[in-house]
Amino acid sequence: MSTQPEVHEVDEQTETAVTRRTAELAVGGVLALVAILVMVSNYQLGAGWASDGPQAGYFPFRLGLAIFIGSLVVLRQAYVSKDRSAFIEKGQLRxxxxxxLPLIVFVAAVQFTGIYLASAVFIGAFMIFVGKFSWWKALVTGCATSLVLFWIFEAMFQVPLPKGPLEAFFGY
Structure with missing residues (x-):
């Protein structure tokens, strides 16, 4: 048996980034705000009972009220519990x-480049930077995937998706 005191090294992978309490307070707060928005907008539509039955906002208003009450319960439980256990650790957050972050850039890029070019770049970049594939495999896979999706949606199903200058150059 060792008489040495235990030394606990702080591992970057297990260092807490967000506590469970913080996450529950944030989710409860966001849900409360969404519920208030739902209630206000449906009250403006009419959330009462008319001579011919419920008004347009009757049921959605009550649903918003139920969500609001539920979010208050979550907020109270999170505040009272003082749970400081890890919700997400720094390694997980990374x-x-x-x-x-690349997904946010992808969604923004779709507005300017169209979905097919943005998808090809997104897939290729993920393969190179995350998957550590060679650039030529990423290029072939990204382009092939976008071409197949273009064929499926535009030619076969005739469902127009957001297009950019590249598609306009080819007459689409």
Whole structure:
């Protein structure tokens, strides 16, 4: 048996980034705000009972009220519990950011380049930077995927998706 005191090294992978309490307070607060928005907008539509039955906002208003009450319960429980356990650790948060930040850029790029070019770049960049594939495999896969999606949606199903200058250059 060792008499040495245990030394706990702080591992960057297990360091807490967000506590469970913080996450529950944030979710409860956002849900409360959404519920208030739902209630106000449906009250303006008419949330009462008319001579011919419920008005347009009758049921959505009550649903918003139920969500609001539920969010207040979540907020109270989170505030009282003082739970400081990890909701997400820094290593996990880094993995989420690895996907979320490029996805935000992709969604913004669709507005300017169209969905097919943005998808090809998104897939290729993910393959290179996250998957560590060679550039030529990423280029072939990104382009092939976008061409197949173009063929499926535009030619076969005739569903127009957002297009950019590249598609306009080819007459679409």
């Amino acid at each position: 993995l989420v950011a690895t996907v979320l």
